[in-house]
Amino acid sequence: MPPAAPPCTLERLHTHDVEPALRFDAWRERAHQWVEMLPPPPGAALDAELLMLRGGGGCVFGTMRSSAYEMHAAARRMAHAPGMVVLTLIQSGEMLRDAAPGEHQRAGPGTLGLYDPWRMGSYRWSEGSREAFLALPRDVAQAALGREPGNLAIAPGRCTLAPALAAQLGHLALLVRQPQRIDAAEYAGLLDATRALALLMLRNLGRQGAGVDLPDARESLHAGRHAAALRFMELHAHTQGLDAGSIARGAGCSRTRLYEAFAAQGQTVMGTLRELRLQRAQGLIEQSPRLHVGALAWRCGFGDPSDFSKLFRARFGLTPSQWHQRAWAAG
Structure with missing residues (x-):
């Protein structure tokens, strides 16, 4: 049997929990501790909600919806921030960020990106925006990627596992908004699987051109491959003739590694697909x-x-x- 995932906690923050006069300052300090959040325009009310899962391995998952707002990097706030990088999936709305002096880059629904808080410029979120994100320790992400992380847009065609990770983030975001559906142990397992899948995606992204199925002595990759395969199955379960070879390609690994990943969970590939x-x-x-x-x-x-x-x-x-x-x- 696979080892149990470490426990995790679910936290909820909402601007309506604070009286209007204190709402902006409270939200900035509780929800945007690493960056400087700019006050909304005069007369515009801040309406936002943040749900976070904190678990083992130093990772944090969150999903946030908000009215329009802007934030930018601030050295004074980053000085005490933990060394983290953030994988973000935009689920609705639009984000506009500085790509270069005088240039802006737009990111809409479905966009997946890796962001380094230390390299952030200015970020503007549109009204009704929603995002799902996973914060990972910088050293862990760097080891997986094989180089220093930076701001990086991850197109689906650039990395086989990008659609799987996006689906996993969206799935977990849905579940944390419906906390009555699963218990703390299931949250912990899902968070651990999301972390494993994210690290596997970064690993494969960093090794493009050198093969995506290299051994890694530092950490078992079974959990990431298992999570990637499950997401691929969910997206393509309706496909006639879906077989282990197709699932392995969708999970960015060989069939042998795929079988090993499911065996580590006490499962079979085709049995899981049938279920x-x-x-x-x-x-x-x-x-x-x-x-x-x-x-x-x-x-x-x-x-x-x-x-x-x-x-x-x-x-x-x-x-x-x-x-x-x-x-x-x-x-």
Whole structure:
């Protein structure tokens, strides 16, 4: 069995928790400790919420939504900040940052980037912006990347694992906004998997041109490969003929390394894919007032409706039709 992830804590900050006259100063000190946040324009109300998971390995995951605001690097605030770099996924809104003197770079929804607080310029976030981020210790990120981190936009085509990490960040952001769905131990496991996937992505990004499947004696990469493969499966579970080779390519590793990563979790690759597809089918049955078994099977990646029905019954004890009848009769 894989070792248990270290415990983590979930924190929530909201501007509405502070009276209006003190709102900006309180938010700046509690939510933007490493940078200088500029006051909003006269008459504009600050409305923001920040949720953070703090766990082992010195990493912090967060998701924040906010009204429009601007921030920039400030040496006096960075002097006491921990040595961290931040991977950020923009989920909605737009960020405008200084790319060079007199030049600006726009980043919209789906943009993934690595940011070094020590190298920040000016950053402006639009109204209704939302981001998910993972702060990593600088030395850990540097070891994974193989060079000094800096500000870097990570295009999906540049790194195989970028879409997987973006999906993982979005998934974790959704779960921290719904804390009743999982417990502290599950949060800890998800945070550990997100950290492992982020480090694996940085490692592969830093080794482009030298092969992406090199051994690393410092840290097991199984957790990162497992997380990457799960995200790839979720994105492509509907694809007919999805096999271990395709999943391995999506996770940026060989099939041998993929099998090792799942074995370390006490799982098999195709067994996990089958379970994911069946769970998806179960959810769709419960959401749909009408049931067409053939269409459902195809939508969930099963090519043969008969085989799908047999697998579904073996897993849940009822056929898809019986499950649908029970679910909608209860509703």
